[in-house]
Amino acid sequence: MKFKVKLFPIKTDKYVVVMNQSDADELGLLEGDRVKVIYDSRNSFNATVQIAVGMIDRGEIGITSCIEDRCIISEDFEVKVVPVPKPKSVEYIKKKLDGGKLGKDEIYSIIKDIVDNTLNEIEMTAFVLSSYLNGMDFDEIEWMTRAMIETGETLSFERGIVVDKHSIGGVPGNKISLLIVPTIAAAGLLIPKTASRAITSASGTADTMEVFADVNLHIDEIKEITEKVGGVIAWGGATEIAPADDKIIHVEYPLAIDPKPQLLASVMAKKGAIGARYAVIDIPTGEGSKVPNVEKGRELANDFVEMGRRLGLNITCALTYGGQPVGRAVGPALEAWEALKAMEEKRGSASLLEKALGIAGILFEMTGKATNGYAYAKELFESGKTLEKFMEIVEAQGGEKVKSDDIPIGDKVYKIKSNFEGAVVGVSNQRIVKIARAAGAPKDKGAGVYIHKKKGEIVSVGDDLVTIYAEKDWKLDNAIEVAQKEPPILVSGMILEKYPSYRYV
Amino acid sequence: MKFKVKLFPIKTDKYVVVMNQSDADELGLLEGDRVKVIYDSRNSFNATVQIAVGMIDRGEIGITSCIEDRCIISEDFEVKVVPVPKPKSVEYIKKKLDGGKLGKDEIYSIIKDIVDNTLNEIEMTAFVLSSYLNGMDFDEIEWMTRAMIETGETLSFERGIVVDKHSIGGVPGNKISLLIVPTIAAAGLLIPKTASRAITSASGTADTMEVFADVNLHIDEIKEITEKVGGVIAWGGATEIAPADDKIIHVEYPLAIDPKPQLLASVMAKKGAIGARYAVIDIPTGEGSKVPNVEKGRELANDFVEMGRRLGLNITCALTYGGQPVGRAVGPALEAWEALKAMEEKRGSASLLEKALGIAGILFEMTGKATNGYAYAKELFESGKTLEKFMEIVEAQGGEKVKSDDIPIGDKVYKIKSNFEGAVVGVSNQRIVKIARAAGAPKDKGAGVYIHKKKGEIVSVGDDLVTIYAEKDWKLDNAIEVAQKEPPILVSGMILEKYPSYRYV
Structure with a gap:
C-alpha cells in the first residue's frame, strides 16, 4: 500500500510509523508489528507500527523523523509499506528463554539485531531476562563478547603496549581513573580509556573528566590522542565501541538488574575493542556496593579471568573495599577537584590514593614495567609526573591547564x-x-x-x-x-x- | 518546571511526554522515567518521558493527546512537570524475577498498575517472563485471578444458573461457541459469553459472530440480552471485564508465549467476572495445537479444576482433538456459514457437531439439566431449537435473520x-x-x-x-x-x- 508521509519530530531508537486503524487492519498489522517502508523507489528502512488516534487519515502515515542522527524522510515523500516477518533472532531469544544453549551464529544474530534497532523493547527485555534467569555458559558469553566487539568500532595501535582498567561500579566517589590513566601513560604504556556517564550514580568518570576537557571524542581522536600523549579519558557513548551495550543497559535500567553474562560481555567487549592486552578489573565489594561479599567477588573475578583467557586478554581482578565512598568528594566538580588537589599536593585521602596507585601498580607488574608496581606508581605520583601527564591529556582533549582551586563548585x-x-x-x-x-x-x-x-x-x-x-x-x-x-x-x-x-x- | 504543551496525535497505552534534552537533564530525567503532569492547577496524570529531536524547544513539552478514549489536554495548556519515583510494583516484579513468592497485596498492586497503565513495556515484560520462567504457585495464581476480577467490571444475575465455556485456543475453525451458546440458552441456562477476536489466528469467535450481529457490547447490554434471551456472544475487548488480560497479551504476543499462570488466571478471571457457577474448559490437544499431548493436557486440566475449587467455580475440562482444524471452514464468514448451515440442516462435519454438542452436554450434566447431556444437546439441536435460539440471540444483538447461503463469501x-x-x-x-x-x-x-x-x-x-x-x-x-x-x-x-x-x- 502507498501512503503520504506526515512527520513526527520524535527521536526514537528505531523508526516508528503511525497508521490509521483501518489501514493497519487492511495490511493485517497489529501495534508493534514490523514493516518495511520503501521510499525513493529503491531505498527502504524497517519500522515498528503504532496506531494513530485522529489526525492520521487513511492513506496517510506518520513517521518519526529521525533515528539517532539520521533523518532521511521529508513531508513530501510518498512511501510504500510492506509487512515484514519477525526477525530470526526472536526465535533464538525464545530458545534461550526456554533454557536452551545458544550457538555462535544465533548470539551474533541477536546482538546484530540489537545494534541495528531491529528488536523492540519487549524482545530486548526478553533477551536480557533470559540470561538473568537462565544464565549463560562461558561459550555463550565468549560469543556474545565477540559479537559485541564485531558489531562496533575497534582500535588498534601499531606500537606500544595497550592496557586498560575497568570498575564494575556501585561505589560513589570512584574518581580513580583520573589518577590511574596519567600514571600509566607517564610510564610509557598506552591507555585509551573509554568511560561512562552517570546513569543512576552522581558522576561517571566521563562526567568528572568533562569538568576539565571535552570527552565527546570520536574513535580516531581517541587513537590520535593516545598515540600522542599515551592516554585519554573519553566518553564511550560518543563512540561506536560495543554499541550493543548501551542498548542493553536501556532495558536493564528500569528493572535495576545487571545479569552476569551481560556484565562480563560488556566489560570484556570494551577492553577487547580498544585492543588492550592487559586489564585490571576493579570489583568494589561490601555492603551497599554491587558485590555484597568477598566470596561473590571472587566468583566474579574467576569468571573475568576465564573470559580473558578465552579472548587472549590478560586479566587481573582487584577486589576493593566498596562499603563507603572512595575519597571524600561525590559529584563531578567536587570529584575533579579532589583528584586534581591530590595530584598537586602529592597526598590525599588514603582510600583514593591507595586504590588508584594500587591498581596502576598491578598493571605495571602485569606488563613487567616494575616488580613492585605500587612503589613505582607512588614514585611517579610523588615526582609530579602523574600531574604533568594529566595536564598533557587535558590539553590534548581540548581543555586548559587549571589549578584545583579554580574549579567552580556550587555556591x-x-x-x-x-x-x-x-x-x-x-x-x-x-x-x-x-x-x-x-x-x-x-x-x-x-x-x-x-x-x-x-x-x-x-x-x-x-x-x-x-x-x-x-x-x-x-x-x-x-x-x-x-x-x-x-x-x-x-x-x-x-x-x-x-x-x-x-x-x- | 513549567512547560507549554504541543500535542501529538498518537494513541498510546499511557501518556508519553516528549521533552527537550536540556529540560530532561535539568530535571534529572532519563528516557522511560516517569513524571506527573499537573494541569488545571488541580488535575494531573502520570506520563513516561521521551526525548525529542528538534521541534521541541526548551520550555515546551510534547504530549500524546489521548490514552484510549480519554483526551484531556489541549494545545493552549501550560503544565507543570514533576519527576515521580518508580511504582512499588516494580519492586515486587523484581522479587518474582529473583524467585520469591508474591503476597496477595503485592500481586494486586502489580495487576492494578498494569490496568492503570502505570507500568512500561519493559516492566510488564519482566512480570510476564518472571512467571514464564519461575512459575507461580496456586496461591499466587488465585490472588492474580482475584486481582484481575476486582480491577474490572463484573456481572451478576438475580436469577438463573450462569454457565460458560472457554477454549484455550490453538486450533483453527473452532466455531463451536456459535452452536453451544444457543443450545445452552435453549435449555434455560444463562450463558453470557465473552469471546476474543483473532490475534494470530484466522478468526476469533467474536470475528465470526460479527458476521451476524454487533459484538461490541457494553457490559449492561450483555446483561440485558442474557436476561432476555438467555445467551449472548460478545467481544470481551469492548468490555472492561478483567482488563489486565488484554494488556498482558500485548507483551506476550511479540514473544509468542503464554505462561501457564497468566493463562489460568486470564481464563478463570473471565469466568469469575461474569458470575459463572459452572464452566467447561476446552483444551485442544495434539500436534500443532497449544497442548502437544494428552499428558500435558491432563496437567493443565488439573490446574484449572484446582483453581475452580479455590474460586468457588465448578470446572470440567474437555481434552479435545486439536491436531487439525475443527470442521472444514476457516475464516469469519466461512465459519459463520458452516455453523449456520449445520443448524439449518441439522447435520454437518462430525468434528464440529460432536465437539460442540459434547461440550454443551457436559454443561447439562454439571448443572443437573440432563443425565445424558450429549443426547439432550443433540435433541435440542435436531429439534431446531438451537437454530431458533441462535436467531433470537442474533436479533437481540442487532443482527438480522439470515440463511447460510446469504452470507457473503469472498468472490x-x-x-x-x-x-x-x-x-x-x-x-x-x-x-x-x-x-x-x-x-x-x-x-x-x-x-x-x-x-x-x-x-x-x-x-x-x-x-x-x-x-x-x-x-x-x-x-x-x-x-x-x-x-x-x-x-x-x-x-x-x-x-x-x-x-x-x-x-x-
Whole structure:
C-alpha cells in the first residue's frame, strides 16, 4: 500500500510509523508489528507500527523523523509499506528463554539485531531476562563478547603496549581513573580509556573528566590522542565501541538488574575493542556496593579471568573495599577537584590514593614495567609526573591547564552537623548518591556532597558530617530534605543495632 | 518546571511526554522515567518521558493527546512537570524475577498498575517472563485471578444458573461457541459469553459472530440480552471485564508465549467476572495445537479444576482433538456459514457437531439439566431449537435473520488440487491459518480457506484439497503463494517421513 508521509519530530531508537486503524487492519498489522517502508523507489528502512488516534487519515502515515542522527524522510515523500516477518533472532531469544544453549551464529544474530534497532523493547527485555534467569555458559558469553566487539568500532595501535582498567561500579566517589590513566601513560604504556556517564550514580568518570576537557571524542581522536600523549579519558557513548551495550543497559535500567553474562560481555567487549592486552578489573565489594561479599567477588573475578583467557586478554581482578565512598568528594566538580588537589599536593585521602596507585601498580607488574608496581606508581605520583601527564591529556582533549582551586563548585551550600557524640559506623553509598543527585549532580557539575567524617572517625556534637553543594536554591532544598529523611552518616548511639566496625580506610 | 504543551496525535497505552534534552537533564530525567503532569492547577496524570529531536524547544513539552478514549489536554495548556519515583510494583516484579513468592497485596498492586497503565513495556515484560520462567504457585495464581476480577467490571444475575465455556485456543475453525451458546440458552441456562477476536489466528469467535450481529457490547447490554434471551456472544475487548488480560497479551504476543499462570488466571478471571457457577474448559490437544499431548493436557486440566475449587467455580475440562482444524471452514464468514448451515440442516462435519454438542452436554450434566447431556444437546439441536435460539440471540444483538447461503463469501477463489494419489496424513493448523490470513482474514470477513480433505480421507490426482477465498485479487495472489511454498495438506507419497495416522474426525 502507498501512503503520504506526515512527520513526527520524535527521536526514537528505531523508526516508528503511525497508521490509521483501518489501514493497519487492511495490511493485517497489529501495534508493534514490523514493516518495511520503501521510499525513493529503491531505498527502504524497517519500522515498528503504532496506531494513530485522529489526525492520521487513511492513506496517510506518520513517521518519526529521525533515528539517532539520521533523518532521511521529508513531508513530501510518498512511501510504500510492506509487512515484514519477525526477525530470526526472536526465535533464538525464545530458545534461550526456554533454557536452551545458544550457538555462535544465533548470539551474533541477536546482538546484530540489537545494534541495528531491529528488536523492540519487549524482545530486548526478553533477551536480557533470559540470561538473568537462565544464565549463560562461558561459550555463550565468549560469543556474545565477540559479537559485541564485531558489531562496533575497534582500535588498534601499531606500537606500544595497550592496557586498560575497568570498575564494575556501585561505589560513589570512584574518581580513580583520573589518577590511574596519567600514571600509566607517564610510564610509557598506552591507555585509551573509554568511560561512562552517570546513569543512576552522581558522576561517571566521563562526567568528572568533562569538568576539565571535552570527552565527546570520536574513535580516531581517541587513537590520535593516545598515540600522542599515551592516554585519554573519553566518553564511550560518543563512540561506536560495543554499541550493543548501551542498548542493553536501556532495558536493564528500569528493572535495576545487571545479569552476569551481560556484565562480563560488556566489560570484556570494551577492553577487547580498544585492543588492550592487559586489564585490571576493579570489583568494589561490601555492603551497599554491587558485590555484597568477598566470596561473590571472587566468583566474579574467576569468571573475568576465564573470559580473558578465552579472548587472549590478560586479566587481573582487584577486589576493593566498596562499603563507603572512595575519597571524600561525590559529584563531578567536587570529584575533579579532589583528584586534581591530590595530584598537586602529592597526598590525599588514603582510600583514593591507595586504590588508584594500587591498581596502576598491578598493571605495571602485569606488563613487567616494575616488580613492585605500587612503589613505582607512588614514585611517579610523588615526582609530579602523574600531574604533568594529566595536564598533557587535558590539553590534548581540548581543555586548559587549571589549578584545583579554580574549579567552580556550587555556591549554594548546606552543612549537616552531628547531634551525637560517638564514632561513625556507617556511610551509606545509596544515600550519599541520592543527596548528590537531588542537589543536581551529574547535570549540574558543581553539585554534590563532601563527606567530612567516614567510618571509624570520632565525632563530637556539632561537628560537620557532610556538606551539600548545589548550583540552584531549589535543588539545595530538595537535597536537604532527602538528607534529613535519610541521614547518610550513621554515628553510634543513633542506632540500636551496630554495624560491623570496619577499619578506617 | 513549567512547560507549554504541543500535542501529538498518537494513541498510546499511557501518556508519553516528549521533552527537550536540556529540560530532561535539568530535571534529572532519563528516557522511560516517569513524571506527573499537573494541569488545571488541580488535575494531573502520570506520563513516561521521551526525548525529542528538534521541534521541541526548551520550555515546551510534547504530549500524546489521548490514552484510549480519554483526551484531556489541549494545545493552549501550560503544565507543570514533576519527576515521580518508580511504582512499588516494580519492586515486587523484581522479587518474582529473583524467585520469591508474591503476597496477595503485592500481586494486586502489580495487576492494578498494569490496568492503570502505570507500568512500561519493559516492566510488564519482566512480570510476564518472571512467571514464564519461575512459575507461580496456586496461591499466587488465585490472588492474580482475584486481582484481575476486582480491577474490572463484573456481572451478576438475580436469577438463573450462569454457565460458560472457554477454549484455550490453538486450533483453527473452532466455531463451536456459535452452536453451544444457543443450545445452552435453549435449555434455560444463562450463558453470557465473552469471546476474543483473532490475534494470530484466522478468526476469533467474536470475528465470526460479527458476521451476524454487533459484538461490541457494553457490559449492561450483555446483561440485558442474557436476561432476555438467555445467551449472548460478545467481544470481551469492548468490555472492561478483567482488563489486565488484554494488556498482558500485548507483551506476550511479540514473544509468542503464554505462561501457564497468566493463562489460568486470564481464563478463570473471565469466568469469575461474569458470575459463572459452572464452566467447561476446552483444551485442544495434539500436534500443532497449544497442548502437544494428552499428558500435558491432563496437567493443565488439573490446574484449572484446582483453581475452580479455590474460586468457588465448578470446572470440567474437555481434552479435545486439536491436531487439525475443527470442521472444514476457516475464516469469519466461512465459519459463520458452516455453523449456520449445520443448524439449518441439522447435520454437518462430525468434528464440529460432536465437539460442540459434547461440550454443551457436559454443561447439562454439571448443572443437573440432563443425565445424558450429549443426547439432550443433540435433541435440542435436531429439534431446531438451537437454530431458533441462535436467531433470537442474533436479533437481540442487532443482527438480522439470515440463511447460510446469504452470507457473503469472498468472490476471488482458487482451488488447490492434489498431484498425488493416496490418503491425507496431515492438515497443518499453522499453514491453514497462514493461508487464510494472507487471503485477508480476519479483516476481510469473506476471506478464508475451505478444507475438502481432512486426515484419513482418500485423494485421487486432481481432487480439490482446499479452496482459498479472498475479497481482493492481490490478497488471493499472496495466499496462493503462501500455499504453494508451504502446502497445508500432506498426502502420503509427498513426504518421506509419515505422520502418525489419526482416525478421521
